[in-house]
Amino acid sequence: xxxxxxxxxxxxxxxxxxxxxxxxxxxxxxxxxxxxxxxxxxxxxxxxxxxxxxxxxxxxxxxxxxxxxxxxxxxxxxxxxxxxxxxxxxxxxxxxxxxxxxxxxxxxxxxxxxxxxxxxxxxxxxxxxxxxxxxxxxxxxxxxxxxxxxxxxxxxxxxxxxxxxxxxxxxxxxxxxxxxxxxxxxxxxxxxxxxxxxxxxxxxxxxxxxxxxxxxxxxxxxxxxxxxxxxxxxxxxxxxxxxxxxxxxxxxxxxxxxxxxxxxxxxxxxxxxxxxxxxxxxxxxxxxxxx
Amino acid sequence: xxxxxxxxxxxxxxxxxxxxxxxxxxxxxxxxxxxxxxxxxxxxxxxxxxxxxxxxxxxxxxxxxxxxxxxxxxxxxxxxxxxxxxxxxxxxxxxxxxxxxxxxxxxxxxxxxxxxxxxxxxxxxxxxxxxxxxxxxxxxxxxxxxxxxxxxxxxxxxxxxxxxxxxxxxxxxxxxxxxxxxxxxxxxxxxxxxxxxxxxxxxxxxxxxxxxxxxxxxxxxxxxxxxxxxxxxxxxxxxxxxxxxxxxxxxxxxxxxxxxxxxxxxxxxxxxxxxxxxxxxxxxxxxxxxxxxxxxxxxxxxxxxxxxxxxxxxxxxxxxxxxxxxxxxxxxxxxxxxxxxxxxxxxxxxxxxxxxxxxxxxxxxxxxxxxxxxxxxxxxxxxxxxxxxxxxxxxxxxxxxxxxxxxxxxxxxxxxxxxxxxxxxxxxxxxxxxxxxxxxxxxxxxxxxxxxxxxxxxxxxxxxxxxxxxxxxxxxxxxxxxxxxxxxxxxxxxxxxxxxxxxxxxxxxxx
Numbered sequence: 001x002x003x004x005x006x007x008x009x010x011x012x013x014x015x016x017x018x019x020x021x022x023x024x025x026x027x028x029x030x031x032x033x034x035x036x037x038x039x040x041x042x043x044x045x046x047x048x049x050x051x052x053x054x055x056x057x058x059x060x061x062x063x064x065x066x067x068x069x070x071x072x073x074x075x076x077x078x079x080x081x082x083x084x085x086x087x088x089x090x091x092x093x094x095x096x097x098x099x100x101x102x103x104x105x106x107x108x109x110x111x112x113x114x115x116x117x118x119x120x121x122x123x124x125x126x127x128x129x130x131x132x133x134x135x136x137x138x139x140x141x142x143x144x145x146x147x148x149x150x151x152x153x154x155x156x157x158x159x160x161x162x163x164x165x166x167x168x169x170x171x172x173x174x175x176x177x178x179x180x181x182x183x184x185x186x187x188x189x190x191x192x193x194x195x196x197x198x199x200x201x202x203x204x205x206x207x208x209x210x211x212x213x214x215x216x217x218x219x220x221x222x223x224x225x226x227x228x229x230x231x232x233x234x235x236x237x238x239x240x241x242x243x244x245x246x247x248x249x250x251x252x253x254x255x256x257x258x259x260x261x262x263x264x265x266x267x268x269x270x271x272x273x274x275x276x277x278x279x280x281x282x283x284x285x286x287x288x289x290x291x
Numbered sequence: 292x293x294x295x296x297x298x299x300x301x302x303x304x305x306x307x308x309x310x311x312x313x314x315x316x317x318x319x320x321x322x323x324x325x326x327x328x329x330x331x332x333x334x335x336x337x338x339x340x341x342x343x344x345x346x347x348x349x350x351x352x353x354x355x356x357x358x359x360x361x362x363x364x365x366x367x368x369x370x371x372x373x374x375x376x377x378x379x380x381x382x383x384x385x386x387x388x389x390x391x392x393x394x395x396x397x398x399x400x401x402x403x404x405x406x407x408x409x410x411x412x413x414x415x416x417x418x419x420x421x422x423x424x425x426x427x428x429x430x431x432x433x434x435x436x437x438x439x440x441x442x443x444x445x446x447x448x449x450x451x452x453x454x455x456x457x458x459x460x461x462x463x464x465x466x467x468x469x470x471x472x473x474x475x476x477x478x479x480x481x482x483x484x485x486x487x488x489x490x491x492x493x494x495x496x497x498x499x500x501x502x503x504x505x506x507x508x509x510x511x512x513x514x515x516x517x518x519x520x521x522x523x524x525x526x527x528x529x530x531x532x533x534x535x536x537x538x539x540x541x542x543x544x545x546x547x548x549x550x551x552x553x554x555x556x557x558x559x560x561x562x563x564x565x566x567x568x569x570x571x572x573x574x575x576x577x578x579x580x581x582x583x584x585x586x587x588x589x590x591x592x593x594x595x596x597x598x599x600x601x602x603x604x605x606x607x608x609x610x611x612x613x614x615x616x617x618x619x620x621x622x623x624x625x626x627x628x629x630x631x632x633x634x635x636x637x638x639x640x641x642x643x644x645x646x647x648x649x650x651x652x653x654x655x656x657x658x659x660x661x662x663x664x665x666x667x668x669x670x671x672x673x674x675x676x677x678x679x680x681x682x683x684x685x686x687x688x689x690x691x692x693x694x695x696x697x698x699x700x701x702x703x704x705x706x707x708x709x710x711x712x713x714x715x716x717x718x719x720x721x722x723x724x725x726x727x728x729x730x731x732x733x734x735x736x737x738x739x740x741x742x743x744x745x746x747x748x749x750x751x752x753x754x755x756x757x758x759x760x761x762x763x764x765x766x767x768x769x770x771x772x773x774x775x776x777x778x779x780x781x782x783x784x785x786x787x788x789x790x791x792x793x794x795x796x797x798x799x800x801x802x
Contacts, residue, residue, distance in 0.1 A: 021544055024736055057770060223543070224544075
């Protein structure tokens with residue numbers, strides 16, 4: 001298992017065939033969905049199915065569970081049933097305030113203690129889906145040490161903002177920027193939004209690349225064909241790796257020689273460039289590339 | 292592999308006294324002459340070959356106990372078998388052996404003739420549906436024999452399968468008896484599977500709905516082999532004969548398997564400029580061909596030849612120049628049929644040329660690699676393509692064992708589970724293709740290389756492929772599906788599965 005969260009692949013919690021097969025597509029993380037993918041009359045069945053599956057078998061990747069929102073009657077039972085399975089995290093929809101997160105944190109703690117699970121084992125990923133949530137993004141990210149990622153739920157956000165969906169998602173640009181900025185400020189993972197148009201691989205790749213440019217390092221996906229495309233965009237290319245290696249080598253040589261000015265191919269190398277190069281190499285290594 | 296108690300039952304069948312159990316894909320060493328006996332023919336100039344079927348049946352002296360043959364190139368659109376068998380039945384003839392290169396679901400209409408004793412024995416590649424059930428209820432006088440395409444040609448040529456009368460469905464036929472499958476309203480493409488019958492049957496009768504008064508330009512089977520021609524309004528339903536378009540899989544899991552298969556191929560020395568390959572025409576095989584096409588473009592490779600059944604995707608590669616020539620025993624869609632008729636690089640070959648193991652070199656021996664499917668596979672890499680998980684007849688060996696034996700590398704692409712059932716087992720329900728001729732299993736959960744092929748395993752290391760052992764894949768299948776109870780089978784056998792060399796590789800049990 002690698003240590004990255006390039007892709008979080010949603011798997012409907014009420015579909016046994018999809019649950020059994022989900023791991024084959026190579027996503028860094030699977031999220032079993034108890035929320036939007038499951039109709040109200042199947043909530044119990046989905047919870048039981050995911051619970052039975054994870055009790056019997058653990059796919060070789062990160063595991064998350066999207067529970068139902070705190071404003072639903074399913075939320076508490078979802079947490080009580082899922083935490084004992086020790087997923088890597090629960091993903092909370094409609095995270096709007098720090099209080100939402102602290103409330104979930106407290107409930108997880110109770111269930112962990114009741115099941116002799118070390119407190120803090122199960123992390124929280126926050127899905128921000130409203131104007132208020134975007135406004136509070138930094139407070140949400142800092143609300144609990146369990147929070148390790150925040151991301152935008154674009155469809156609900158559009159509804160809350162009375163926005164129409166455009167082809168290039170221009171209307172959610174500010175929200176994406178805000179989420180990325182707040183995530184980095186809080187030192188958590190910024191998760192890019194779900195682009196549901198899996199029939200347009202080129203358009204999807206452009207969208208992922210744009211998200212990467214905004215600072216996202218993780219993309220939520222809903223179709224197997226999207227996984228490889230995200231990994232392709234996020235994983236450093238051989239050219240980028242070679243350049244990063246040269247930057248680090250030049251920097252280390254300059255340090256060894258106590259040289260004041262560092263340059264590569266006639267361009268000055270300063271500390272942020274060296275940091276980025278080291279990040280590229282670490283990311284590439286985590287993605288299984290040869291360094 | 293075949294229990295001796297079954298071999299004892301088999302050897303009690305008249306004519307099968309010397310049948311041997313399978314002992315290895317390349318162990319059989321043929322002896323004697325190749326030529327099966329065939330009556331000498333003489334036709335005076337001006338003799339009209341076009342007659343009614345009733346007249347022909349009398350003329351050839353068809354009688355009880357004889358063997359009649361048909362090809363399956365009309366697939367699920369065939370109307371010829373019913374027409375001929377019904378005409379024979381009306382003459383009161385019984386106890387016939389039906390030798391067909393395969394039997395499709397459409398042949399369920401023959402069931403009444405089985406039940407009434409007109410047909411009492413079957414020699415085929417596949418049987419399914421109602422005929423399959425009839426066979427497995429013990430309805431035949433002796434076990435049905437299931438042969439490979441190459442094995443059937445071998446049996447005909449050695450005289451082991453003697454055909455008294457072959458009725459060849461002919462989409463186009465002239466008054467002299469030349470016929471082809473590429474013209475006419477019921478065009479089906481290559482007539483490769485009818486060619487051994489035409490060459491060795493005592494009597495050859497073309498059944499056509501496309502009679503031409505002038506000699507045909509394109510000739511698949513020549514007039515010198517055809518004794519009579521009879522006409523019908525329709526030899527079959529075009530919708531069941533050939534599909535209109537190619538089916539490329541859109542299933543993400545199947546696409547993943549196809550991509551892995553292409554990556555495996557591309558990592559081995561069998562992927563090279565001027566390679567020779569065979570892909571099936573299923574959605575997954577076509578998807579694999581699509582990925583291989585991409586890899587060929589990237590490397591600037593072309594294939595010297597394609598071998599085996601043809602679909603529109605193969606035709607596209609032929610037209611693009613990515614395949615230089617094609618050797619074709621059967622066609623699956625309209626694009627393939629049209630290509631065979633018009634493209635001089637597209638060659639019609641007989642089932643014997645394609646796969647007969649007892650010839651100087653069947654075309655399958657050219658193959659660098661072949662990509663095949665499977666109904667089941669086991670931890671010894673044995674493959675079943677004939678029966679389902681409950682032992683019921685479902686498919687046909689077809690050219691599977693032939694291509695696997697001929698190719699330098701044989702890949703099986705298959706989902707690990709179908710529904711709740713594991714497809715990778717400790718032992719397949721029916722062995723059709725022996726594991727020694729299967730090299731790589733590609734599933735959505737991982738890739739297993741036959742331990743016999745350490746050379747291939749070495750090539751795949753460090754290529755980022757999910758390599759595992761077949762035992763580990765089996766464990767995974769069991770973990771996901773649970774362990775199935777062993778299948779209870781009857782001791783009574785109703786069919787024998789013949790390997791391409793004529794040995795018995797497995798048996799079919801009554802159900």
